[in-house]
Amino acid sequence: MKISDLSLVDLKQRLGTSGIYLRTGPFVTRLQSKIPSVVNNFARLYANNSLLENIGFVDFHVSLAAPHGLRRWYRPQVMFHFDDQVPFKPLPYQQAFPMMEWGLNWCISNHAHQYLILHSAVIEKNGFAAILPAPPGSGKSTLCAGLVSRGWRLLSDELGLITLENLDLVPLARPVNLKNQSIDVIKRFAPQAIFSPEFADTNKGTVALMQAPVSSVTRSNEFVKPACIIIPKYTSGAATHLEQESKGNMFMHVADSAFNYSLLGLTGFKTLVKLIDRCDCYTFTYSKLEEAIRTFDELATVNSITC
Amino acid sequence: MSEQVRWRAISGFMLHWHKWGNEHIVYNAGSGDTHLFNDFAALILSSLQEEAAMVDELSQLCASSFKQDENDELHAQINELLLELDRLGVIERIH
Numbered sequence: 001m002k003i004s005d006l007s008l009v010d011l012k013q014r015l016g017t018s019g020i021y022l023r024t025g026p027f028v029t030r031l032q033s034k035i036p037s038v039v040n041n042f043a044r045l046y047a048n049n050s051l052l053e054n055i056g057f058v059d060f061h062v063s064l065a066a067p068h069g070l071r072r073w074y075r076p077q078v079m080f081h082f083d084d085q086v087p088f089k090p091l092p093y094q095q096a097f098p099m100m101e102w103g104l105n106w107c108i109s110n111h112a113h114q115y116l117i118l119h120s121a122v123i124e125k126n127g128f129a130a131i132l133p134a135p136p137g138s139g140k141s142t143l144c145a146g147l148v149s150r151g152w153r154l155l156s157d158e159l160g161l162i163t164l165e166n167l168d169l170v171p172l173a174r175p176v177n178l179k180n181q182s183i184d185v186i187k188r189f190a191p192q193a194i195f196s197p198e199f200a201d202t203n204k205g206t207v208a209l210m211q212a213p214v215s216s217v218t219r220s221n222e223f224v225k226p227a228c229i230i231i232p233k234y235t236s237g238a239a240t241h242l243e244q245e246s247k248g249n250m251f252m253h254v255a256d257s258a259f260n261y262s263l264l265g266l267t268g269f270k271t272l273v274k275l276i277d278r279c280d281c282y283t284f285t286y287s288k289l290e291e292a293i294r295t296f297d298e299l300a301t302v303n304s305i306t307c
Numbered sequence: 308m309s310e311q312v313r314w315r316a317i318s319g320f321m322l323h324w325h326k327w328g329n330e331h332i333v334y335n336a337g338s339g340d341t342h343l344f345n346d347f348a349a350l351i352l353s354s355l356q357e358e359a360a361m362v363d364e365l366s367q368l369c370a371s372s373f374k375q376d377e378n379d380e381l382h383a384q385i386n387e388l389l390l391e392l393d394r395l396g397v398i399e400r401i402h
Contacts, residue, residue: 247330251327251341251343269323269341270323273325
């Protein structure tokens with residue numbers, strides 16, 4: 001059963017009472033909220049995700065609610081609850097949906113240590129999977145949104161999950177988080193995509209979320225081996241340029257971008273060595289999205305022959 | 308720095324190595340830190356993992372390994388490197 005199989009009335013009723021059990025990639029989240037913007041945006045952006053009726057183990061118990069007291073009326077706020085704890089300070093009420101997204105990312109990056117978790121986008125085409133590790137502001141999510149709008153599969157735009165045993169990339173197809181100018185860029189580039197409203201004045205600037213492609217969500221059980229690690233960098237006016245990066249430098253960059261490399265200790269080191277060993281490593285500079293996608297398509301075509 | 312100081316790597320089982328070409332990644336299981344070294348630093352550190360040494364001995368080793376003259380400049384480079392490796396916590400002075 002999918003989220004879209006529920007009417008908005010049913011979804012609102014369930015979210016506001018016992019909660020719904022949502023599958024995203026390998027995780028099951030119990031989500032509760034009575035906040036209308038959470039209900040409406042959730043219905044829109046998670047329409048294709050699986051809704052579980054026969055509940056087994058739940059990874060994360062999450063709810064979003066307004067705090068009690070005056071803050072319900074004066075500059076209203078929203079709080080993120082995880083297992084009945086409140087891990088963050090409240091945010092303005094109108095930021096409830098992005099807070100849910102950031103909170104879900106936090107749940108995974110702070111608890112799913114059965115994986116090496118990289119701060120990266122992960123995309124795949126014809127069996128050729130690329131990891132894009134990059135800090136905020138590098139154009140990673142813009143490039144990722146552009147690629148998945150042109151036939152690449154979205155595994156994640158934020159959290160690269162890698163199994164420790166055999167280096168499988170685990171899909172986690174959730175909405176793509178776009179910020180500031182990249183929102184208009186992607187709305188023009190992929191007008192057919194489904195977007196949330198824009199949320200202004202967040203601590204990341206203005207943000208909007210783009211629904212994950214249906215095909216990516218339905219292939220959430222298909223793991224893939226990584227073939228390539230590419231550090232993307234958007235530079236205004238720059239020519240499209242893919243350049244080989246040394247494995248040593250890439251190791252240090254990826255270790256730095258991982259959420260739990262240090263926590264995993266020697267296992268993290270050994271896993272990352274194997275990952276870098278098997279992947280081609282590049283840096284990628286771009287300013288024109290169409291050209292960037294052409295470069296990725298060529299890379300996928302060349303490598304799909306050998307994959 | 309006294310030329311008579313002897314250096315050794317921290318307890319050997321703590322350092323884990325991987326090499327790609329002339330890049331050496333070293334993971335220190337004691338501190339959880341990871342370092343990227345070139346051939347020069349890797350030679351010094353791996354030598355100090357095998358046995359303690361003074362600057363003179365390390366200078367001879369480097370001169371012979373990299374086929375260069377053993378001179379004051381090389382001594383200075385090694386001294387500087389030893390201080391850096393000490394700061395990183397992968398070697399220690401014995402006396």
